[in-house]
Amino acid sequence: MNTKLFPRLHLWLILPFVLTLAGFHQYWMGFTSMPFYWHLHGISATAWYLILIAQPWIYQHRSIHLHRKVGMIGLVLAGFVTASGLNMVKGMLTREATSPLFDFRYSLSFLDSLFIGFFMLSVILAVMNARNTASHARWMISTVFWVLSPAIVRLSFVPLLMVFQPESFSDLPFVWSDVFVGNQMLIILVLLFLIFRDFQKEKKIYSSYVLVTLVQVLAIPILLFLKDSPWLRELMNSVFL
Structure with a gap:
C-alpha cells in the first residue's frame, strides 16, 4: 500500500472494531x-477483524508476501464469517413474541442476509482488485x-x-426501529x-462506498415497511427454516 494513502488506516479501523466488540458485549x-x-x-x-486491522500495517512495514499470506487466511475467515452469519439468521426468525424485535424479525433477518452477502461480495471484489491499491483498500474498508x-x-x-431505566422495552419513550434509523443515518x-473526501482529493467516486451507502439507505424502508410481510415470511422461512 502506498504509504501516502491511509498511513493510519490500521489505527482508524480499531475504532469500529471496539464499537463492534462493545455492541456484542452480551456474547462475550x-x-x-x-x-x-x-x-x-x-x-x-x-479473528477476521483483527486481520483487517493488521493488514494495512503489514503492507507498509513488512513485506508484500506476508501481506498476501495473511490475506489468504483472512479470506478463509471471511468464508467462516459468512457461513456462520447465515446460520445466525435462523435464530432471528425464531425469536420469542416477547422480544422487542419480534415484529421486525423477518425484515431484520432479510437485512442481516443482505449485509452478510454483500460483506462476502466486498471481500471477493477486494481480492479481484488486489493490484489496484486504492480500490482494493476501499473494498476492504467497506466491509x-x-x-x-x-x-x-x-x-x-x-x-x-x-x-430511562425501563422495566421492559415497551416502557421506553420510543420504539426499537427509531434507534435503528438513527444509527443508519449516522453510518450514511x-x-x-x-x-466526499475521495472526490475532493482524487476527483473520483469509488463504487465500493457507493454500493454500501445505497444498501444502508435502503435498509431503512426495508425495516420500516416490509416488517413481516407475507411474501417475506414465506421467502425467509423457505430458505432458513
Whole structure:
C-alpha cells in the first residue's frame, strides 16, 4: 500500500472494531454459556477483524508476501464469517413474541442476509482488485460497514437503558426501529463523508462506498415497511427454516 494513502488506516479501523466488540458485549459476557454456532461466528468474525486491522500495517512495514499470506487466511475467515452469519439468521426468525424485535424479525433477518452477502461480495471484489491499491483498500474498508449496523444498534441501547431505566422495552419513550434509523443515518453520513473526501482529493467516486451507502439507505424502508410481510415470511422461512 502506498504509504501516502491511509498511513493510519490500521489505527482508524480499531475504532469500529471496539464499537463492534462493545455492541456484542452480551456474547462475550456470557461466552461460556453460548452455543457452539455462536462461537463459530463470534470467534471467526473477531479473528477476521483483527486481520483487517493488521493488514494495512503489514503492507507498509513488512513485506508484500506476508501481506498476501495473511490475506489468504483472512479470506478463509471471511468464508467462516459468512457461513456462520447465515446460520445466525435462523435464530432471528425464531425469536420469542416477547422480544422487542419480534415484529421486525423477518425484515431484520432479510437485512442481516443482505449485509452478510454483500460483506462476502466486498471481500471477493477486494481480492479481484488486489493490484489496484486504492480500490482494493476501499473494498476492504467497506466491509466494516456491513457489520457495523447490528453492532452499534445494540450498543446504543446501553446508555439509553441506563438513562430511562425501563422495566421492559415497551416502557421506553420510543420504539426499537427509531434507534435503528438513527444509527443508519449516522453510518450514511460517515460514508458520504468518505465519498466526499475521495472526490475532493482524487476527483473520483469509488463504487465500493457507493454500493454500501445505497444498501444502508435502503435498509431503512426495508425495516420500516416490509416488517413481516407475507411474501417475506414465506421467502425467509423457505430458505432458513
